[in-house]
Amino acid sequence: MMSEEIIKDVIIGENEDYIINMGPQHPSTHGVLRFEVCLKGETVKYLIPHIGYIHRGIEKMCESLTYPQIIHLTDRMDYFSAHMNNEAVCLVVEDAMQIEVPERAKYIRTILDELGRLASHQLWWCAFGMDLGALTAFFYGLRDREHILDIFEESFGSRLLHSYVMPGGLMHDVHPNFQNRIKEFIKYFRKKLPEYDQLLTGNVIFQNRTKGIGYMSKETAIGYGVTGPSARGSNYSCDVRKLAPYGAYDKVQFNESLMTEGDTFARYQVRMKEMWESLSIIEQLVDNIPADDYTAKMKPIIKLPAGEYFRRVETVRGELGVYVVSDGNKSPLRIKFRTPNFSNLFVMNEITPDIKLPI
Amino acid sequence: MNTNMSSNIYDFSTLTGAIHTWLSGMMSSGLVIFTEMVLVGLAFLLMYALLGLFLVYFERKVCAFIQNRVGPNRVGLYGIFQTIADLIKLLMKELIPIRKSDKLLFNLAPYIVIICSFLALAALPYAKGLQAIDFNIGVFYVMAVSSLSVIGILLAGWSSNSKYSLIGAMRSGAQIVSYELSVGLSLLAIVVFTGSMQLSTIVESQANGWWIFKGHIPAFISFIVFLVASTAEINRGPFDLAEAESELTAGFHTEYSGIKFAFFFLAEYMNMFIVSALGATVFLGGWMPFHVGNWEGFNQIMDYIPSVVWFFSKTFFIILIIMWFKWTFPRLRIDQLLTLEWKYLLPISLFNILLIAFTVMMGWHF
Amino acid sequence: MLNRQELTDIIREFEPEVEFPEGTPLLEAIVPAEKLFALTEKLKSDKRTAFNYLINHTAVDFSTHFTVVYHLDSTEFRHLVVLKSLIADRENPKIDSLTALYPAAEYFEREVFDLFGIRFNNHPNLKRLFMEDDYGYPLRKDFRDEVNIIER
Numbered sequence: 001m002m003s004e005e006i007i008k009d010v011i012i013g014e015n016e017d018y019i020i021n022m023g024p025q026h027p028s029t030h031g032v033l034r035f036e037v038c039l040k041g042e043t044v045k046y047l048i049p050h051i052g053y054i055h056r057g058i059e060k061m062c063e064s065l066t067y068p069q070i071i072h073l074t075d076r077m078d079y080f081s082a083h084m085n086n087e088a089v090c091l092v093v094e095d096a097m098q099i100e101v102p103e104r105a106k107y108i109r110t111i112l113d114e115l116g117r118l119a120s121h122q123l124w125w126c127a128f129g130m131d132l133g134a135l136t137a138f139f140y141g142l143r144d145r146e147h148i149l150d151i152f153e154e155s156f157g158s159r160l161l162h163s164y165v166m167p168g169g170l171m172h173d174v175h176p177n178f179q180n181r182i183k184e185f186i187k188y189f190r191k192k193l194p195e196y197d198q199l200l201t202g203n204v205i206f207q208n209r210t211k212g213i214g215y216m217s218k219e220t221a222i223g224y225g226v227t228g229p230s231a232r233g234s235n236y237s238c239d240v241r242k243l244a245p246y247g248a249y250d251k252v253q254f255n256e257s258l259m260t261e262g263d264t265f266a267r268y269q270v271r272m273k274e275m276w277e278s279l280s281i282i283e284q285l286v287d288n289i290p291a292d293d294y295t296a297k298m299k300p301i302i303k304l305p306a307g308e309y310f311r312r313v314e315t316v317r318g319e320l321g322v323y324v325v326s327d328g329n330k331s332p333l334r335i336k337f338r339t340p341n342f343s344n345l346f347v348m349n350e351i352t353p354d355i356k357l358p359i
Numbered sequence: 360m361n362t363n364m365s366s367n368i369y370d371f372s373t374l375t376g377a378i379h380t381w382l383s384g385m386m387s388s389g390l391v392i393f394t395e396m397v398l399v400g401l402a403f404l405l406m407y408a409l410l411g412l413f414l415v416y417f418e419r420k421v422c423a424f425i426q427n428r429v430g431p432n433r434v435g436l437y438g439i440f441q442t443i444a445d446l447i448k449l450l451m452k453e454l455i456p457i458r459k460s461d462k463l464l465f466n467l468a469p470y471i472v473i474i475c476s477f478l479a480l481a482a483l484p485y486a487k488g489l490q491a492i493d494f495n496i497g498v499f500y501v502m503a504v505s506s507l508s509v510i511g512i513l514l515a516g517w518s519s520n521s522k523y524s525l526i527g528a529m530r531s532g533a534q535i536v537s538y539e540l541s542v543g544l545s546l547l548a549i550v551v552f553t554g555s556m557q558l559s560t561i562v563e564s565q566a567n568g569w570w571i572f573k574g575h576i577p578a579f580i581s582f583i584v585f586l587v588a589s590t591a592e593i594n595r596g597p598f599d600l601a602e603a604e605s606e607l608t609a610g611f612h613t614e615y616s617g618i619k620f621a622f623f624f625l626a627e628y629m630n631m632f633i634v635s636a637l638g639a640t641v642f643l644g645g646w647m648p649f650h651v652g653n654w655e656g657f658n659q660i661m662d663y664i665p666s667v668v669w670f671f672s673k674t675f676f677i678i679l680i681i682m683w684f685k686w687t688f689p690r691l692r693i694d695q696l697l698t699l700e701w702k703y704l705l706p707i708s709l710f711n712i713l714l715i716a717f718t719v720m721m722g723w724h725f
Numbered sequence: 726m727l728n729r730q731e732l733t734d735i736i737r738e739f740e741p742e743v744e745f746p747e748g749t750p751l752l753e754a755i756v757p758a759e760k761l762f763a764l765t766e767k768l769k770s771d772k773r774t775a776f777n778y779l780i781n782h783t784a785v786d787f788s789t790h791f792t793v794v795y796h797l798d799s800t801e802f803r804h805l806v807v808l809k810s811l812i813a814d815r816e817n818p819k820i821d822s823l824t825a826l827y828p829a830a831e832y833f834e835r836e837v838f839d840l841f842g843i844r845f846n847n848h849p850n851l852k853r854l855f856m857e858d859d860y861g862y863p864l865r866k867d868f869r870d871e872v873n874i875i876e877r
Contacts, residue, residue, distance in 0.1 A: 020522055042693060052855035060864055064877070095750065133603060133690030139426040199687075205597055206689045222778050222800055225829035236800070243803060309750060310796060310807070312780070321796070325785050334864075338781040338796075346832045356694055 017045065024053050030127075033345070042356045047349050051342075062335045067093050067167060067302045070335070075161040077337065080123055081116035081316045083109070086165040088313040088322045088337075091246055093167040095311060096304045096326065103248075103290045105169035110248040111182070111285050112165070114278040118189075119148045120316040121275050128268070129200055132209060137199055144192055151181050167302060169295030182286050186279055193275060201272065210264040214351045217262060224350065225343035228318030229274060233267035235260045240314035252284045303330050317341055368648070368662050372488030399491055403480060407629065412442040414628040417675075418682055425686045452617040457520060460614070464518035469615070469622035471511035476629040478504040483636050484558050486646045486666040497558035498546050501637060502539070505592075505630065509535045515623070516611035527610025530693050531601035534591060537700045541588035544708035548581035548715050549574070549641045552724060562645035569644035574724050577715045582642050584708050586680065589634040591700070593627060596684040597691050631678060639673035646670040726802045727773065735774060736806075740764045753807040758793075761810050762821040768797065768806075769826055775799045776806065779823070782833035784841045786866045791818055791843060812843065822848040840864040 022035040034050040058077065062070045067089070074085040087109055094101060122145045129137025149159040155175040156162040164171050200206050221231040227238045239256045241249045257273035259266035304326035312321045318340025325334040378398075382391045416431070416439060423430030431438030457465065479501050484490040494500050509532055516528020550556050552574055553564045564570075570578050591598040602610035612623045639645060646666035650658045691699065718724050727735070729752050736743055736754055740763070744755045756764055768776045781796040791812040798805050812818045822845035823830040832854070834845045839853040842862035853860075861868060869876075 020526075055855050057863070129689065133597065133599070134688060135422075136426050136686050139428065143427065200689070203688065205691055205695075208695055209689060209692060220828075223828045225779060225827075238800070307749065308753070308807075310781075310805075319780070321781050323781060323783065323794070323796070333787075334783075334785045336781065336783040338783075342832065343829055346829070350828075356692060 035348075044352050044355050047352050049345055049348060051345065059335055059337065062332060064331055066330045067304070067332075070332075071166060072163045074337070075163050077339065078315060078317070078320075078341075079160055080120040081113075082161050082163075083112040083116045083165055084313055084315040085320060086163060087113065087247070088311060088315075088320050090165055090167045091313065092309050092311045092322045092324050093302060093304065096307070096309045096324070097167075097302070099168055099296050099298070101169050101296055102293045104292050105294050105296075106248045107285055107289045108170060108174060108294070109165055110252075111282055111289075113247065114281050114285075115148055115151070115182075117316050118275060118278045118282075119145050121271050121278075122148075124271060124316075125196060125200075132206065134200060134203075134206070137196075140192075140195065140199065144189060147185050147188065151178070151185065154178075154181070166295065168298040169293070171295075173294045179286055179289065182282060186283055186286075190279060193279075196272070201268075207265065210268060211261075213264045213355055215262050216347060216351045220347060220350055224347040226318070226347050228314070228316070228340050228344065229257075229270045230267050230344055231318070232257060232270045233259050234262035238319070240312050240319055244312065246313065248285060252281050254281050301330055303328060304332070315340060318344060368487050368646075368666050370488045371486050375488065403477065403491070407477065407480065410632060411625045411628055412446070414632060414678070415442045415445070415624075417678075418628075421679065421682045422686050425683070446621065449621045450618055454617045454619065455614075457614050460520040461518040464514045465614075466619075468511045468515035468518065469619045469626075471514065472508045472626040473622050475504055475508040475511070476626050476633060478507075479633045480629070482558065483633070484562055484640060484645055485670055489667070490559060493557065493559050495555075495557045498550055498556045498561070498637075498641070501558075501633070502543055502546065505633060506535075506539055508626070508630070512611050515615070519611070519614040521614055524611050524613050527601045527613070531594060531611055534594070534598065534601065534693070534696055537697055538588045538591040538704075541584055541700060541704045541708050542592055544705075544712060545581040545585040545588065546637070546641055548577060548711060551712070551715050551719055552578070558640060558645075561641060562647060565644040565647050566650075568650065569642065569647065571642045574715070574718075577711055577718055578642065578724075580707065580711050581715075582638070584704055584711070585638055585642070586677070588700070588704060589638065590681055590684055591696065593630040593634055595627070595631060596681060597688040598696055599685070600690055600693055600696065603690060631681060632674065635674045635677035635681065636670075638677050639670065643673045643677075644669075645673075726804050728804075732774070732804060732806060735771070736764070736768070739767045739771075749807075751805055751807050753809060755809045755811065758810045758812055758820050761808065762823065762826075765795070765797075765808065765823055765826060774804075775801050777801075779827040779829050779833075780805075782823075782830060782837065784837045784843055784864075786841065786864060788866050789813075791815070791841065793820055793837070793843065795823070818843040819846060820844075821846050824848055 017038045018040070020037050020039055022037055024031050024034050032051075032054045034053070036048040036050070038045045038047070056076070058073050061073060065073070071086050071089055074089050075082040077085050093099075122141045126138040126141025126145075129135075129141075152162060153159050155178050156164045216226070216230070216234050218234045218236045220226075221234050221236045226236075231238050235258055237256060237258060240246075241254075242256055254277045257270045257277060259270050304324065306326055306328045308323070308325050310321060310323045312319050314320075319338070320340060321336075321338035323334075323336040323338065324332050327333045379391070379395070382394055386394065419441070420430045420438075431441035434440045434444050456462070481491045482494065482497055482501050482504075484493075512535070513528050513532050516524045516526075516531070519525070549561065549570050552570060553561045555561065555564075565573070567573075571582055572578075574581075590596040594601055600610075602612060612620060615623060646669050648658075648661035648664060648666070648669055650661060732752055733745055740756065740760055742757055742760065743764070746753055746755065765776075768774050776797040776799050778798040778800050779795065780798050781794075783794050785792045785794060793810045793812065795808040796805065797808060810820060812820060818841075820843060822834055824834065824845075825847070831849065834848055835850070835852065835854045837843050838845065838851055839855055840863055842865070845851060856863070861870070863870075
């Protein structure tokens with residue numbers, strides 16, 4: 001039970017600012033963060049984010065687990081695109097032990113990355129529409145996402161968190177139907193993606209709500225470490241798939257989606273363009289999967305040589321960096337996940353003042 | 360002008376006259392009036408309840424259709440008892456009193472909102488001869504009474520003692536008060552055409568064609584302004600900032616639960632019905648059937664469809680349009696909402712009034 | 726883009742007391758704690774290196790000392806360097822904050838303070854990020870919590 005003093009501190013704040021709490025229980029924050037918003041009328045003066053509601057102590061847990069066990073924990077870090085998190089840890093382990101991953105595994109890993117990126121962007125689009133009030137958008141996005149999740153379920157047994165990518169390659173081979181289902185899905189989704197534009201992008205109300213809001217300059221983005229589509233909306237070219245290609249990304253042609261305006265509408269358009277690019281990457285890869293092994297020969301117990309290793313991967317939201325300090329045992333001495341959303345969040349205090357937020 | 364054209368339409372005043380004669384035979388005249396008032400009150404209560412239930416079900420089915428899914432289909436055949444199940448659930452919920460809220464105002468607010476929508480319902484013409492109160496200031500009365508509901512909303516927000524509710528109520532109050540101007544001006548357009556504010560006169564003047572066709576361009580502009588402004592009046596559709604879920608967690612009715620929340624919910628749907636019925640009466644001809652010029656045979660057939668059916672189908676047509684808005688468009692922000700009214704709709708309405716006055720003077724309407 | 730040898734020479738030129746361990750996958754530089762801020766400032770402002778992007782900042786607990794690790798990148802040239810500083814004092818570890826150079830450092834440093842207890846001088850808002858004020862420092866190797874952590 002809160003006493004009177006605590007209520008006064010939390011609700012009134014210093015200098016008698018009018019503070020409204022967008023707490024973890026709010027339909028827009030989806031339960032994972034809390035903003036203390038200081039309002040002056042309808043305009044935002046400043047914001048204080050509070051995080052940690054979904055912190056599960058993964059880094060401490062990993063210090064007592066072996067590397068294949070860590071893969072299962074990394075799934076849960078960003079559950080909408082679980083493959084990319086797995087792949088980051090696998091790349092670090094493979095670099096450290098200097099293992100050559102077979103081509104088939106690389107192709108399939110890249111296809112799964114891009115499917116995960118599509119699924120996550122679909123969910124982003126429908127949640128974005130719903131938070132703005134276009135409730136129909138929610139159903140359109142989820143309807144199409146189900147197709148991707150069905151493909152995952154057939155090959156890997158679960159819809160969201162598979163832990164399928166293992167150090168050395170893949171855990172087991174894909175289902176024989178994998179390629180056909182993906183080709184059907186690409187044909188289906190190419191017809192549906194223009195519907196997304198018809199529903200939201202061209203709508204006057206939507207454009208008035210998003211254009212000119214939340215401007216972020218390129219210097220701010222670099223200073224705060226913002227990466228991913230949010231940074232690409234400010235003309236900051238930071239795609240790790242182009243700068244340091246991994247998997248099969250050096251064998252495909254795709255454009256990096258950049259926009260110059262730096263407002264919410266620009267970031268929206270970057271993600272829509274990325275969906276088209278993902279479709280074209282999958283199309284280029286799905287017919288050419290080589291037919292060799294799905295994994296390299298690995299020892300049953302993986303021990304990394306002593307030293308420090310760092311590797312970055314382009315997940316849906318930005319750069320995920322994995323930093324491993326190993327002293328030769330089967331568990332890491334210290335593993336640090338540099339997650340993209342940690343940096344992407346804290347730029348909010350810089351870009352929100354002087355906006356009229358309808359909360 | 361209207362005697363031979365609407366002579367085939369069944370006149371409910373024969374029915375009401377018969378009931379009156381039957382009652383007068385049994386009791387003194389004072390008691391007859393009292394009994395009739397009780398009967399009319401009961402009829403309205405019943406209609407309110409049934410319409411409310413039906414409208415909630417209708418909304419869920421329309422929304423499901425737009426979103427490419429089925430909607431309620433388990434409780435009863437095609438899910439028609441879904442609303443009754445929801446109502447039972449709401450009635451069984453605990454009424455949570457808020458510490459430090461103003462108890463009298465907190466409990467009073469839902470009742471004010473419901474009473475206002477009742478008052479407005481009473482003045483609408485449902486069929487030929489079936490109108491409870493036929494004031495000579497009909498349009499003005501309905502507008503005035505539905506404006507009273509803003510008091511209920513402000514009271515609800517203020518007495519909840521919560522920041523979210525207060526902000527929601529302030530925004531809602533500003534929105535309703537602004538959009539009343541546009542609604543009034545667009546209704547005024549047809550009053551100028553007809554020359555009278557009495558609702559039954561307005562309907563009878565549409566015997567040779569609905570005002571939206573007779574008044575061509577100016578009436579059409581008025582209709583569009585009326586649609587947009589009345590959606591904003593009832594806090595619906597793209598203008599539901601004050602009470603939407605992902606903004607402000609339900610705004611002015613955040614702190615209400617159980618039957619009080621059901622009152623707000625029901626009053627919102629009935630307001631939608633009232634506003635649509637008003638639009639149907641004034642622009643689309645009320646209970647008048649659809650006649651085309653000199654096609655006597657066609658007109659005879661149209662006359663045989665009862666006027667009640669005409670009235671309700673036109674009302675539900677407008678309700679369908681309003682629901683369509685809500686499920687397709689994202690929301691407007693509060694300052695964009697008010698800009699739309701003060702900088703766009705109001706000047707258009709004012710210009711339209713001038714245009715209509717000119718048209719009537721020159722006799723350029725049908 | 727400068728290669729490893731050129732970067733080593735430039736860093737030595739800015740600060741002669743830096744050590745470079747051999748055979749590491751990325752270029753690592755072990756800098757004395759009190760020289761860290763000055764070196765990073767030079768690395769950021771110099772036109773040849775232009776390290777304007779702080780990718781990652783964390784700390785590692787070797788049981789005898791702490792190591793604070795910074796991964797720096799340049800958006801113009803895309804060369805990476807890893808700066809490290811050793812802190813021997815386990816009772817009261819302190820080091821300079823880099824918030825003046827990189828706004829992102831503000832939150833990374835709060836996380837390190839929360840999980841390791843390392844204080845940063847000149848930090849604008851050094852508060853704990855996740856835990857309560859009296860919790861202890863979870864990522865230290867000698868951290869014990871009888872209630873929530875099971876020792877095997």
